[in-house]
Amino acid sequence: MSERTYWIATALRVATRRNIACWLELFLPAAVIASAIAAGALLILRSLRMQTEGIWTGFGAALLLAAVACVIFARRKFFNVTDALVRIDDVAHFHNRLTAANSGVGDWPARRAVRDPARWNFARLFLPLMLSALLLTGAARLHISDVKTPAHIDEPVSFSRVESLLETLQKSELVDPQALEKVREQLDDLRKQSADNWYDQSSLEAGDTLRQQTEQALKEMQRNLQSASDLVEAAEKLGATLPPGQLKQLDESLQKAIRGLEMGNLPLNKELLGNLKKFDPSKLKQMSAEQIAELREHLKSGEKVCEQCVGVNPQAKGAFLTQHGAPGGRGGGGPSVPLDLKNDATNLHGKETQSVSNDDLSRAMPGDVLGISKGTHEVKKTNDNTPVAGGAISSTGQGGDAVWRDSLTPQEREVLQRYFK
Amino acid sequence: MTNNYASETEIAAAGAKLQRLRDALNTVLFGQQTLIDNVITGLLARGHLLLEGLPGLGKTELVKGLAQALQLDAKRIQFTPDLLPGDITGNPILQELDGRRQFVFQHGPLFANLVLADEINRASPKTQSALLEAMQERRVTVMGETHALPDPFFVLATQNPIELEGTYPLPEAQLDRFLFKLEVHRNAVNVLEQIVKSREMGEPVAIAPVLAREELLEISALTRRIFLPDVVANYIARIVDGTHPGASQASAGVKFGASPRAAIGLAAASRARALLDGRMNASFEDVQAVAIPVLQHRLVLDYSARLDGRKPADIITALLGEVPAQDRDLPNTLRAAKI
Numbered sequence: 001m002s003e004r005t006y007w008i009a010t011a012l013r014v015a016t017r018r019n020i021a022c023w024l025e026l027f028l029p030a031a032v033i034a035s036a037i038a039a040g041a042l043l044i045l046r047s048l049r050m051q052t053e054g055i056w057t058g059f060g061a062a063l064l065l066a067a068v069a070c071v072i073f074a075r076r077k078f079f080n081v082t083d084a085l086v087r088i089d090d091v092a093h094f095h096n097r098l099t100a101a102n103s104g105v106g107d108w109p110a111r112r113a114v115r116d117p118a119r120w121n122f123a124r125l126f127l128p129l130m131l132s133a134l135l136l137t138g139a140a141r142l143h144i145s146d147v148k149t150p151a152h153i154d155e156p157v158s159f160s161r162v163e164s165l166l167e168t169l170q171k172s173e174l175v176d177p178q179a180l181e182k183v184r185e186q187l188d189d190l191r192k193q194s195a196d197n198w199y200d201q202s203s204l205e206a207g208d209t210l211r212q213q214t215e216q217a218l219k220e221m222q223r224n225l226q227s228a229s230d231l232v233e234a235a236e237k238l239g240a241t242l243p244p245g246q247l248k249q250l251d252e253s254l255q256k257a258i259r260g261l262e263m264g265n266l267p268l269n270k271e272l273l274g275n276l277k278k279f280d281p282s283k284l285k286q287m288s289a290e291q292i293a294e295l296r297e298h299l300k301s302g303e304k305v306c307e308q309c310v311g312v313n314p315q316a317k318g319a320f321l322t323q324h325g326a327p328g329g330r331g332g333g334g335p336s337v338p339l340d341l342k343n344d345a346t347n348l349h350g351k352e353t354q355s356v357s358n359d360d361l362s363r364a365m366p367g368d369v370l371g372i373s374k375g376t377h378e379v380k381k382t383n384d385n386t387p388v389a390g391g392a393i394s395s396t397g398q399g400g401d402a403v404w405r406d407s408l409t410p411q412e413r414e415v416l417q418r419y420f421k
Numbered sequence: 422m423t424n425n426y427a428s429e430t431e432i433a434a435a436g437a438k439l440q441r442l443r444d445a446l447n448t449v450l451f452g453q454q455t456l457i458d459n460v461i462t463g464l465l466a467r468g469h470l471l472l473e474g475l476p477g478l479g480k481t482e483l484v485k486g487l488a489q490a491l492q493l494d495a496k497r498i499q500f501t502p503d504l505l506p507g508d509i510t511g512n513p514i515l516q517e518l519d520g521r522r523q524f525v526f527q528h529g530p531l532f533a534n535l536v537l538a539d540e541i542n543r544a545s546p547k548t549q550s551a552l553l554e555a556m557q558e559r560r561v562t563v564m565g566e567t568h569a570l571p572d573p574f575f576v577l578a579t580q581n582p583i584e585l586e587g588t589y590p591l592p593e594a595q596l597d598r599f600l601f602k603l604e605v606h607r608n609a610v611n612v613l614e615q616i617v618k619s620r621e622m623g624e625p626v627a628i629a630p631v632l633a634r635e636e637l638l639e640i641s642a643l644t645r646r647i648f649l650p651d652v653v654a655n656y657i658a659r660i661v662d663g664t665h666p667g668a669s670q671a672s673a674g675v676k677f678g679a680s681p682r683a684a685i686g687l688a689a690a691s692r693a694r695a696l697l698d699g700r701m702n703a704s705f706e707d708v709q710a711v712a713i714p715v716l717q718h719r720l721v722l723d724y725s726a727r728l729d730g731r732k733p734a735d736i737i738t739a740l741l742g743e744v745p746a747q748d749r750d751l752p753n754t755l756r757a758a759k760i
Contacts, residue, residue, distance in 0.1 A: 018755070025752040077749065086652045090705060090746040095695075096650050100702035105426050105648040118755040125754055 003108035007098055011084035014116045018084070021120075022077040026070040028128035034062045035132035039139035047144050059136075091117050153195040158207035162187050165214050165309050169266070172305040175221075176267045183266075186210055215310050217265035222306030224260035225268075228276060229299040231257065235281035236292050242281075251281050272298050367420040427646040427701060435640045436699040439465075441631040442490055449486030449626050450479045451619075452612030458697060459603050459714055460487065460577075464637070465644045465693035468600020468686060469556050469576040471541075471591075471718065478605045480579045482626065484537040487577075489628040491637055493534035494571065500544035502587060506551030510561040511568075526563060531555050534571050534634065538578035542588040549595055552576065556598045573638060593677070593721060600686045601711075602718035640696070647692035648702040656746055657687045657708055663740050664720055671739035674726025679719040687715045705746040713737050 001009075038059040045052050079087065085098040092114045101108040166184055169175045190198075190207055197203055231254040242250065258276055261268040268276070275295055279287070408416070427435075439461060446457045460483065463470045472480045481497070488495030498509055511529030515522055530536065531552075538552065555561050556576050560569045578599070580591075596602070608616065620626070632640075663669035665678030672678065691707035698707075717733040726736075 018752070021752040021754040024754045028754070077752070079749070083747070083749070086650075086747055093706065095698075095700055095704035095706055096653060096702050097700075097704075099650045099652060100648050103648065103650065106429065106701040118751055121754050121756040 003111060004101070006111050007085065007088070007101075007108055008081055010114060011081045011088060011098075014087055015079040015081060015084035017116060018087070018118075019074070019078045021118075022074045023067075023070050024125065026074050027067055028125070030066040030070060031063060032128045032132050032135075034059060034066060035135045038062070039135040042136070042139040043142065043144070046139075046142075052140075087116065088114050153198060155191065155195075156198055156204055156207050158204070158211040159187060159190060159198075161211050162207070162214055165211075165218065168305060168309055169218075172302070174269055174272075174302045174305045176269060179266050183210070183214060213265060218306050218310045220260060220264050221266055221268065222303060222310060224257045224264070225299050225303045225306060227257040228254060228261065229296060229303060231281075232279060232292065232296050232299065235279075236296075247281055254279070254281065268302070272302065367417075425646055426648045427643050427696070429701060431643055432696060432699055432701055435643050435696060438632055438636060438640065439697055445490040445628050445631045446483065446486055449628060450483050451615050452608050453479070453483075453605070456483070456603055456605060458694075459601060459711075462690055462693045462697055462711065463601045463603075463714075464573075464575060465641055465696060466600055466686070466689035467573065467575075467641055467644075468689065469578070469598060471596070471599040471602040472577065472579045472605055473582055473602060474579070474605030475583065475607070476581060478607060480605055481537065481539060484535065484577045484579075486626060486628050488535045490631045491535070492630040492633055493573070493637075495535040495537065496530040496533035497537040497539060498530045499539045500541050500548070502543060502545055502589075504544045504548050506548050507563070509548065510551055510555070510563055513564055513566075524564070526566065526568065528568070529561075531561060532568075532570060534573055534575065536574075536576045538576055540581055541578040542580045542585075542591055544589065546589050546592070549589065549591060553595055553598060573634070573641065593719075596718045597680055597682055599718060600690060601714040603714055644689070644693045644696050647695050647700075649688055649692060650702060650704075652747065653691065653703050653705060653708060654688065655748060656705055656744070657684055657691070659744050659748065660708065660712060660740060661687065661716075663744050664716060664736070669740055669743055671736055671743050674722055674729070674731055675720055675736060676723040677721040679716050683716055683719045687711065690715050709741050712741060 038055055041058075042052055042055050045055060082099070082102060085102050086096070088094065089096045089098045092112070094109060097106060097109045100106045162183065166180055166187070169180055170177075187210060190203065190210070193203065198207075231250055235250055235254070238250075258273070261276070262273055267273070275298070279292075279295060442461060443454075443457060446460070447454070450457060460470060464487075472483075474480055484497075485495070487493075498504075507529070509529050509531050511527050511532065513524035514527045516525045518525075541549065541552075551561075555570060555574075559572070559574050560567050562568070576599075661679050661681070661684040664672055664675060664683075666672055666675050668678070687708060688703070690711040691703040694707040694711055695701070695703045713734050716737050720733040720736060722731065722733065722736075
């Protein structure tokens with residue numbers, strides 16, 4: 001190997017190393033950018049449960065493209081053999097002998113081991129590589145949970161209550177289906193709104209109102225059914241003995257109950273209503289005992305359905321019979337004696353004082369104690385005077401919780417009690 | 422290869438002669454090898470030299486010794502404030518020849534191969550300017566008549582950095598005509614001891630001639646044939662450009678940078694140094710070696726830099742550290758190591 005060949009080969013090595021460094025200087029940041037994009041795309045595809053093979057192909061193609069582009073852009077910084085000889089001259093203090101010899105001036109210097117003193121900057125080399133690997137590995141291995149489903153929100157109690165009532169009524173076929181459908185539409189309207197809005201004040205009020213209306217309608221129906229049932233029973237038992245005036249009164253009461261059953265928010269099933277309408281206390285003989293019993297049975301079953309829905313009606317049963325006297329016993333009890341109020345209270349000579357309870361709170365009088373609750377003010381016991389945000393809610397209600405709380409102080413309660421006394 | 426660059430043989434022959442000149446000058450000036458090399462470099466590059474140093478350091482002796490060694494016609498001019506331009510260029514004198522009176526030009530001391538302009542800063546600007554044409558054009562014009570100066574023509578001027586009262590600092594244009602400004606420093610103790618032992622008061626130093634005038638011209642011509650690689654020329658251009666304000670970090674404090682004449686001088690001096698070193702081509706190292714003598718008197722510093730005590734030589738040193746030999750930055754993926 002001649003001196004010239006030796007130095008040209010050395011220069012080629014120096015140039016190649018330097019050119020790779022120049023290329024890497026551009027390529028590594030490009031690789032990091034490509035990795036970041038690929039990692040992002042990978043995460044998106046994985047979260048969408050889509051195939052990710054295409055990402056790797058695209059990433060490879062992008063790297064290849066970047067590599068070629070970097071070669072093109074880095075070319076202006078590339079060293080050729082002449083540049084490399086100058087570099088060797090410079091670092092080896094050859095007084096530009098190699099450059100001159102390459103230009104045909106003077107001889108090539110004797111062989112000598114020369115290395116470019118520039119060393120690889122490993123931090124610059126490996127940091128981008130590690131970053132790229134980290135991004136891709138992270139994107140490929142990161143646990144991705146299922147697509148987040150909205151948290152299940154239980155519908156307000158009033159909704160389910162109305163739903164329960166509707167189901168019961170639908171099964172029993174007691175109520176006119178059209179009326180039921182109307183109530184269901186209203187319930188569906190409430191349900192259709194976003195679940196997040198179910199517990200809004202307006203939504204809760206609307207649900208409660210629907211529930212109250214339905215329950216109220218059922219209570220009215222229960223009362224009317226009870227009334228009708230009683231009247232039918234009374235007509236059956238006393239029909240023949242009643243004077244015409246009382247028979248007329250019974251008929252009017254029955255018609256009133258039928259009107260109530262027909263005109264209420266939840267009208268009675270048309271078939272049952274029709275049968276009831278056909279019932280005429282003055283013409284009992286036209287109806288067979290089985291027909292009357294069947295009618296009573298229907299009314300009783302309807303009454304039971306209502307009882308299932310809204311509970312027992314506390315009103316006294318059999319008012320007409322009580323008022324006009326049941327035949328009872330031998331010869332019957334005869335008509336009842338009208339009640340007269342004495343001027344003086346009856347002295348029963350009782351020695352014990354017994355408490356009287358009133359379970360029917362709907363008939364409570366002002367001043368009656370409906371309930372007692374203990375309320376205490378939330379007193380800040382610490383001396384911490386740090387400012388707090390105004391209007392902060394200390395206790396947020398959960399779904400179904402009572403949002404109102406009695407927080408009267410004992411003094412305030414006393415004042416209210418005094419007022420209502 | 423059909424280039425006209427200096428051959429190895431020519432360089433070797435020139436190198437031998439120059440070595441003799443070095444040795445001769447070393448017998449005049451002890452312990453000033455760098456100064457002697459720079460003086461020879463300046464002569465080879467056909468440049469004028471400005472020597473600055475305290476009195477008694479051997480400036481005049483060096484020039485005298487150079488004249489003797491080169492067998493050149495040497496003249497010494499002691500510059501004083503009352504020195505007139507005619508006193509150095511020469512004057513026309515009315516003479517009677519064959520019964521007719523006519524002006525005959527009487528050559529001044531400038532008409533010599535080697536002119537020692539002692540304490541040049543003591544002359545008036547008018548006289549200094551008269552020297553300007555002589556240095557640049559190598560000719561003088563008196564009463565409309567131009568007279569060529571002998572070849573070779575070198576001006577070696579000295580100036581004293583102290584006792585500046587009543588002196589006229591050389592203007593930038595004049596300074597730019599000097600290829601080198603060389604600072605003569607005091608000698609070390611061992612050199613002083615050698616001087617004491619070998620010299621007698623008032624006794625001139627006898628130097629044997631080592632180089633004929635023609636040989637000097639020959640070697641000087643050979644200097645121009647020293648190969649200057651393109652990368653070295655590019656390096657010179659970047660260094661000179663870097664002296665200008667804002668062109669480099671090192672140039673902070675520079676008011677005016679070096680001229681293109683400085684770049685030409687730097688290239689010529691680099692070639693001369695390469696020849697003196699027996700090489701066929703100039704190199705980065707040559708440029709670095711002559712950068713301070715070539716550039717230091719050409720930089721004009723601003724007021725703040727002078728107040729800070731910065732010297733042109735400091736700026737040039739910083740510039741040489743800043744400007745890389747190759748106009749290519751190292752890629753970030755490679756780390757520079759100390760060479």
